[in-house]
Amino acid sequence: MLKNIKSCISPDLVKILMEMGHGDEIVLADGNFPAASHTKRLxxxxxxxxxxxxxxxxxxxxxxxxxxxxxSLMMHGVEVSRPSIWQVYEEIVRNEENHFKAQYLERFDFYERAKSAYAIVATSEKALYANIILKKGVVTE
Amino acid sequence: MLKNIKSCISPDLVKILMEMGHGDEIVLADGNFPAASHTKRLxxxxxxxxxxxxxxxxxxxxxxxxxxxxxSLMMHGVEVSRPSIWQVYEEIVRNEENHFKAQYLERFDFYERAKSAYAIVATSEKALYANIILKKGVVTE
Amino acid sequence: MLKNIKSCISPDLVKILMEMGHGDEIVLADGNFPAASHTKRLxxxxxxxxxxxxxxxxxxxxxxxxxxxxxSLMMHGVEVSRPSIWQVYEEIVRNEENHFKAQYLERFDFYERAKSAYAIVATSEKALYANIILKKGVVTE
Amino acid sequence: MLKNIKSCISPDLVKILMEMGHGDEIVLADGNFPAASHTKRLxxxxxxxxxxxxxxxxxxxxxxxxxxxxxSLMMHGVEVSRPSIWQVYEEIVRNEENHFKAQYLERFDFYERAKSAYAIVATSEKALYANIILKKGVVTE
Amino acid sequence: MLKNIKSCISPDLVKILMEMGHGDEIVLADGNFPAASHTKRLxxxxxxxxxxxxxxxxxxxxxxxxxxxxxSLMMHGVEVSRPSIWQVYEEIVRNEENHFKAQYLERFDFYERAKSAYAIVATSEKALYANIILKKGVVTE
Amino acid sequence: MLKNIKSCISPDLVKILMEMGHGDEIVLADGNFPAASHTKRLxxxxxxxxxxxxxxxxxxxxxxxxxxxxxSLMMHGVEVSRPSIWQVYEEIVRNEENHFKAQYLERFDFYERAKSAYAIVATSEKALYANIILKKGVVTE
Amino acid sequence: MLKNIKSCISPDLVKILMEMGHGDEIVLADGNFPAASHTKRLxxxxxxxxxxxxxxxxxxxxxxxxxxxxxSLMMHGVEVSRPSIWQVYEEIVRNEENHFKAQYLERFDFYERAKSAYAIVATSEKALYANIILKKGVVTE
Amino acid sequence: MLKNIKSCISPDLVKILMEMGHGDEIVLADGNFPAASHTKRLxxxxxxxxxxxxxxxxxxxxxxxxxxxxxSLMMHGVEVSRPSIWQVYEEIVRNEENHFKAQYLERFDFYERAKSAYAIVATSEKALYANIILKKGVVTE
Amino acid sequence: MLKNIKSCISPDLVKILMEMGHGDEIVLADGNFPAASHTKRLxxxxxxxxxxxxxxxxxxxxxxxxxxxxxSLMMHGVEVSRPSIWQVYEEIVRNEENHFKAQYLERFDFYERAKSAYAIVATSEKALYANIILKKGVVTE
Amino acid sequence: MLKNIKSCISPDLVKILMEMGHGDEIVLADGNFPAASHTKRLxxxxxxxxxxxxxxxxxxxxxxxxxxxxxSLMMHGVEVSRPSIWQVYEEIVRNEENHFKAQYLERFDFYERAKSAYAIVATSEKALYANIILKKGVVTE
Known part of the structure; x- marks a missing residue:
């Protein structure tokens, strides 16, 4: 553990976040996502x-x-209402980045996109429609 | 994820638990425990x-x-009262095993014992005195 | 060995089952199946x-x-009657899943499908037509 | 699988049996034996x-x-009668080798002996007192 | 060395023969065959x-x-008479399998076939036209 | 690069700092320190x-x-005055930790201590007496 | 460290520069460049x-x-004036090579070129437009 | 070192020469050849x-x-006269093989050919036009 | 295969012979010698x-x-007459080295000596008393 | 190859020289020295x-x-006169370092010292008494 880094962010994850550059993507996959079969950096x-x-x-x-x-978020079948987890994501993103601009990908488009990402984080998230892809921006000290 | 296995038990951890035999020990280490420097199976x-x-x-x-x-639990300095986490542990153990029989090791004795254990699990537990060692028993189908 | 896990399920196999996600497939191959040449995860x-x-x-x-x-099951040549092992499989599947819905693949289609599966389990099964592919579903705690 | 080799003898096990020489030992460990922690060749x-x-x-x-x-067999505590699995072993050995000459080791002596063996085979045997060590002899064509 | 296995069959070779399944092929290459450049399993x-x-x-x-x-055997240039080593092979095969049915491949077709085989055995055979490919059949105990 | 992490702190270094626990030590070695020969984690x-x-x-x-x-700092021969780099270190430490409590080790004692540290960071520092060892404390969120 | 080699040139970098031959290229990437995802030699x-x-x-x-x-330099968007870092580069190159002949690549052409280079050096450079590719010439003693 | 093997032929090189078969090629590359980027066996x-x-x-x-x-030799630009190193090569080859039959490849054809060779030997040769590819023949005791 | 190297001398063996220096030893072990358990270079x-x-x-x-x-040769039990294989060895050694000077080691002394040798060659030799250790001398071109 | 580095200094050797620090030693061993058995960094x-x-x-x-x-130089047996190669070494060292101060070690003391050195360079040097150990000093830019 270190100061100012949340304890759920593992050493390997920080290392990977640091190695990523402008435009590289990372996937936060829910507990049922086929993560190991869709990335070489898990x-x-x-x-x-x-x-x-x-x-x-x-x-x-x-x-x-x-x-x-x-x-990027993963669309899924015919949805009645906006998944509540998206609202949670939006608030977290707005908190750090001021705005929240997301695109929605069909399941298999999402899978393909995940394959070309820099890494996939396999969580135990159980909410539906919870998969999300983040594209890294430019760090300025 | 699989049925009947809690989501916090990772694939590597289950594999290690299965490989362990009668008498092998596993350490559940808190977030500040020097885990990586005290085991080869982390x-x-x-x-x-x-x-x-x-x-x-x-x-x-x-x-x-x-x-x-x-x-086995880790003693630490002069303690005023029994750490509340020990009570939590006792209840969990009693729930599965009926009784709770623990010995208390000095900090450096605990470290030595941890080194000879089969594996160490590094958690992000923040409670004090939370380190614990479990000795595996005999599995009978 | 662990409680509630059959002793024929090895540590590596449990680890692989846990790593698999929704839609990943696993092949149970009989003793003569060319398993090692059709997978990277054996x-x-x-x-x-x-x-x-x-x-x-x-x-x-x-x-x-x-x-x-x-x-998925593997068809083979001109069959006189339904292989008895399929009946065994059907009962086991129905026992856990209530229904049994299988498709039948030609030998070389089956081989191709096996190659893209997440893993192959090489058994010593000697019954004919005994190869079977399972697609993992969604785990909900 | 090959002709004249029982299907429970895996490719790795045959390879190890072939690599062993005169005097090298192999342990057949039951399902609760701490095999992984007592050998480098499992x-x-x-x-x-x-x-x-x-x-x-x-x-x-x-x-x-x-x-x-x-x-070599593993003694254990105060035994009332000879374990029935020993009788099974004796018959199998006599069948191939004509005679059965075994020594009996205390639990921790057995563990030490197992550590210096060439390899340990981890079975799912559930019988008590079922651990056994074999010393390889001279092969003459 | 083991009983009933010829001493020229190395531990690695037995392991590979056991891993092979129905339809997998193995190449016995003579001493001048470019074996290392035509396989990943040598x-x-x-x-x-x-x-x-x-x-x-x-x-x-x-x-x-x-x-x-x-x-499969490798044809080579304009041949006056049947290579004597083929007669040796035929007798060995007939001894175990009753019949000997071989096809003949041009040098570069043979090379391509060798590349897709499960393994190549590099011998020091010096006879001409001595390269041979074997396709594994079904083992029934 | 990431927010709030200085650009000289490499991905590997952050990973190592996170893996370290209470009491683990890290050495910051100058450009002439025999770092590679005194650690397995460089x-x-x-x-x-x-x-x-x-x-x-x-x-x-x-x-x-x-x-x-x-x-811990490394003493060296007969010193006339306190090395100026120590003053720099003291200020940086006081800035984060309020106080600066250092012990001084003879050159070969320092080498031995470095060997048992969790890791050594090999810098290109050219100042004399610039080697320094830090012992990690407890992180509380 | 060695004589006549600047301390910022690491052992790995010198090794790579020595392994490169006539026509091989090396990329000096700024702190935000997606270096790890665009090379196998970082x-x-x-x-x-x-x-x-x-x-x-x-x-x-x-x-x-x-x-x-x-x-080769990386063009980027609509530029008002020549980036000052390019002037710095030009002077350094002229100092060693007498002349400075550079081509300018669009961002994604630059990325593709970087992928086929022998290696990428990931710096912490913060200036804009600072990415640069060098093609190695012939060394004559 | 061994008897009858020149001291410039390293252990790795002899091993590679032995592994090569009829028709495999080896490249002797001069000191400026991009060897590491054109082979996997250097x-x-x-x-x-x-x-x-x-x-x-x-x-x-x-x-x-x-x-x-x-x-095979590498042609290069407009040549006034035959490179003297070719005369040296011809004499060495004639000494062992009686005749010298070489083809001449354009630079980039030579590079492609080098890529498909079994191995590249990176020398420190400084003569121009010194790159050479050898195709292994049949060894008869 | 190469000229002037017997076909039974494998690529790995030549490499090892070349790596050995003055005073290093190599063991030629018979088919029943416990070779794999007595060396790290087999x-x-x-x-x-x-x-x-x-x-x-x-x-x-x-x-x-x-x-x-x-x-060095391995003595064994009470011998009636000199093993005939020793006569074969003596002739081969005399042929190359003019004289044959051997010491005789008890079985377990031989095993210990074998452990500290540079490498062990595991043959399929079936003659009794056939184990032999050679100490490499100085190569002068 | 690079400017200002002699072509006999390989990429690996420069990397090792750079990794070495003050007090680390490197051995230049002649062609018959048992180098591979006396170091882990060859x-x-x-x-x-x-x-x-x-x-x-x-x-x-x-x-x-x-x-x-x-x-450090290696003494050997009863020497009549100072080996001429030592004179060569002395001149080379004086050329760079002004003075030449060497100690002389008995053969087996030299071997022990070599074992604890950072690396051994195995040359093809044929002169007698040519082994030499160098201790690295402090680099100041």
Whole structure:
């Protein structure tokens, strides 16, 4: 553990966040996502839910401001209402980045996008529609 | 994730619990324990607290009934009262094993014992005196 | 060994079942299947027959309910009657999942499907037509 | 699988049996033996019982005739009667080697002996007192 | 060394023969064959000639009876008479399998076939036209 | 790069700082220190001087408050005056930790201590007497 | 450290520069460049800026004189004036090589070019437009 | 060192020459050749010139007599006269093989050919046009 | 294969012979010797007998002339007459080295000596008393 | 190759020289020295003689001025006159370092010292008494 880094952010995850550069993407996958079969760089964070990880990551890593949608979410089937977890994500993102601009990908488009990401974080999140991709922005000291 | 296994119990941890035999020990170390420097088989469970991991482990692994003390705790300096986390541990253990028999080791004796254990689980537990060692018992189908 | 996990389910196999996500597939291959040449993730369970492994897996892992056929079997040449092992499989699956919905693949289609699976379990099953592929479903605690 | 090799004898086990020379020892450990912590060369044969493995090994590997006791068994506590599994072992050994000469080691002496063996085979044997060590003899074509 | 396995069959070779399944192929390459550049699974048996290895393999591994030609030989240039080593091979194969059905491949077709085989055994055979590919059959205990 | 982490703190270094626990030590070695021969966990930070690294580390990692001297410096021969770099270190430490309590080790005692540290950071620091060892304290969120 | 090699040039970097041959390229990437995802041979020089590294490299490695542009720079968006860092680069190059001949690549062309380079050096350079690719020339003693 | 093997032929190089078969090729590259980026099997012989290596290799390895040109040389630009190193090569080859039959490849054709060779030997040869590829022939005792 | 190297001398064996220096020892072990458990550098030459390997090695490697006994043999039990294989060894050694000076070690002294040798060659030699250790001498071109 | 580094100094050797710190030692061993068995960090420079390597190293690495004898040579038996290679070494060292201060170690003391050195360079030097150990000094830019 270190000061100013949330305890759910593991050593491997910080290392990976630091190695990522402008435009690289990271996937926060829920507990049922086929993470191991869709990446060569897997970080397991068993027992953790996505919101606290998202918060811990955004405290360290800025989102990309050069693209229209630095956030990607996974659409799924016919949805009645907006998943409540998206609202949670939006608040966390707005808290760090002021605005929340997300695009929505079909399940299999999301899978393909995940495959080309820099890394996938496998959480134990149980909420539906909870998968999210973040694109790293430029760090300025 | 699988049925009947708590989500905080990672794939690596289950594999290690299965590999362990009668008399092998596993350490649940708090977030400040020097885990990486005291074992060659390290399982990190960042972001998790010890009680839920203890519960998840005991749901799968019996404690040793051939020894007097299948549980070891770490004493620390001059203690005013019994740490509340010990009470939590006792209840979890009693729930699975009926009785709770623990010995208390001085800090450096605990460190030495941890070094010879089969594995150390590094949690993010923040309670004081929360380190605990479990000795595996005999599994009978 | 652990409580509630059948002894034929090895530590590596449990680890792999846990790593798999929704939609990932696992092959239970008979003793003559060219398993090592058709996967990069091989689990050998020499000396074991498929039914007990199938039972042990389904006790831990749900089948996919989002697809029509979560089970795939390998057709072979001109068959006179339904292989008796299929009846055994059907009963085991029904026992855990209530229904049994299987598709039948030609030998070389089955081989191709096996190659893209997450893992292959090499058993010593000697019954004919005993190869089977399972698609993992969603785990809800 | 190959002709004349029992299906419970895995590829790794045959390789190890071939690499062993005159005087090297192999341990057949029951399902609760702390195998992984007592060897650097571990062969897991989950789901198998010891008698069939013993039979498969002796079909390939002769016992040492240069020592008094090519077989070692593990004593345990105060025994009322001779464990029935020992009778099974004796018959299997006599079948291949004509005679059965075994020594009996205390639990911790057995553990030490196991540590210096060439390899340990971890079975799922559930019988009590089922651990056994075999010393390889000279192969003459 | 083990009973009933010829001493020229190395531990690695037996392990590979056991891992192979129905339809997998193995190449016995002569001393000048570019073996290392045509496979990722190479077994060197320096100092050995092919006939004794062929005999040792067929004693353990059945040939495929589901295909017309379980044996492949390498044609080479304009041949005056049938190479005498082929007669040796035919006798060894007939001894174990009753019949000898071989197809003949041009040099570069043979090379391509060798590349997709499960393994190549590099012998020190010096006879001309001595390269041979074997397709594994079904093992029934 | 990440927010709130100085750019001289490399991904590997942060990972190591996170893995360290209470009481583990890290050495900041100058450019001529025999670092590679005195540790199995080496972090090279070529081109960097020690003060900025010290500052970057202390921003993340607290020093141990359970020991008298959480800081160790290397004495060297007959010194006329206190090395100016020690003054720099003292200010940086006081800035983060309020007090600066250091012990002084003879050259070869320092080498031995370095060997048992968790890691050594090899800098390009050119100042004399610039080697320094830090003992990690307890992190409380 | 060694004589005549600047301290920011790490052991790994010198090794890589020596392994490179005529026509091989190396990328000096700024602190936000997605370096790890665009190369299999990554040298991190955290905490260093590009000009001193460029100077250290050119002191050891000649540029290619067989091509028109041994230097490549990354264009970016609509530029008002020439980035001042380019002037710094030009002076350093001219100092060693007499002339400075650079081509300018669009961002994504630059990324593709970087992928096929022999190595990428990840610096902590913060200036804009600071990425640069060098093509190695012929060394004559 | 061994009897009858020149001291410039390293252990790794002999091993590679032995592993090569009929038709496999090896490249002797000069000191500026981009060797590491054009092969996965690299032998460095720093400090050595090509003629002595060529002599050492041909003392052990015959050239291919089944092809028209067992030797390939790299053409380069507009040449006034035949490079003197080619005369040296011709004499060394004739000494072992009686005749010298070489083809000449354009620079980039030579690079492509080098990539598909079994190995590249990186020498410190400084003569121009000194790169040479050898095709191994059949060894008959 | 290469010219002037016997085909039973494998690529790995030549590499090891070249790496050995003055005073390093190599063991030629018979088919029943516990080779794998007595060395970390094992060369298997299954299917080969020791005399031809001895001959092939001595053709390349001189014996040590600085010690009284460059050859060590293994005594065994009460011997009636000199083993005939020793006569074979003596002739092969005399052929290359003019004289044959051997010491005789008790079985367990031989085992200890083998453990400290540079490498062990595991042959399939079946003659009794056939184990032999060679000490490498000085190579002078 | 790079500017100002002699071509006999390989990439691995420069990397090792850079990693070494004040007081670390490097051995230049002649062609018959048992180098591989006396170090875990071996650099082979087959085909090269020691003087040119010594010159190349001293051009980059200063000798230790804090000890009486930064150079160690290997005595051997009864010597009539000073080996001529020592004179060569002395001149090379004086050329870079002004003075030449060497101690002389008995053969087996030299071997022990070599074992604890940072690395051994295996040359093909054939002169007698040519082994030499260098102790690295402090680099000041």
């Amino acid at each position: 970080v397991r964070l068993d027992g953790n839910e996505t919101p606290e990880i998202l918060e811990g990551i955004l405290h360290l890593m800025p989102l990309d401001t050069y693209v229209e949608y630095p956030v | 399982v990190r469970l960042d972001g998790n607290e010890t009680p839920e991991i203890l519960e998840g482990i005991l749901h799968l692994m019996p404690l040793d009934t051939y020894v007097e003390y299948p549980v | 689990v050998r369970l020499d000396g074991n027959e498929t039914p007990e492994i199938l039972e042990g897996i389904l006790h831990l892992m749900p089948l996919d309910t989002y697809v029509e056929y979560p089970v | 062969v897991r044969l989950d789901g198998n019982e010891t008698p069939e493995i013993l039979e498969g090994i002796l079909h390939l590997m002769p016992l040492d005739t240069y020592v008094e006791y090519p077989v | 077994v060197r048996l320096d100092g050995n000639e092919t006939p004794e290895i062929l005999e040792g393999i067929l004693h353990l591994m059945p040939l495929d009876t589901y295909v017309e030609y379980p044996v | 972090v090279r930070l070529d081109g960097n001087e020690t003060p900025e690294i010290l500052e970057g580390i202390l921003h993340l990692m607290p020093l141990d408050t359970y020991v008298e001297y959480p800081v | 040298v991190r020089l955290d905490g260093n800026e590009t000009p001193e590294i460029l100077e250290g490299i050119l002191h050891l490695m000649p540029l290619d004189t067989y091509v028109e542009y041994p230097v | 032998v460095r012989l720093d400090g050595n010139e090509t003629p002595e290596i060529l002599e050492g290799i041909l003392h052990l390895m015959p050239l291919d007599t089944y092809v028209e040109y067992p030797v | 060369v298997r030459l299954d299917g080969n007998e020791t005399p031809e390997i001895l001959e092939g090695i001595l053709h390349l490697m001189p014996l040590d002339t600085y010690v009284e006994y460059p050859v | 650099v082979r420079l087959d085909g090269n003689e020691t003087p040119e390597i010594l010159e190349g190293i001293l051009h980059l690495m200063p000798l230790d001025t804090y000890v009486e004898y930064p150079v």
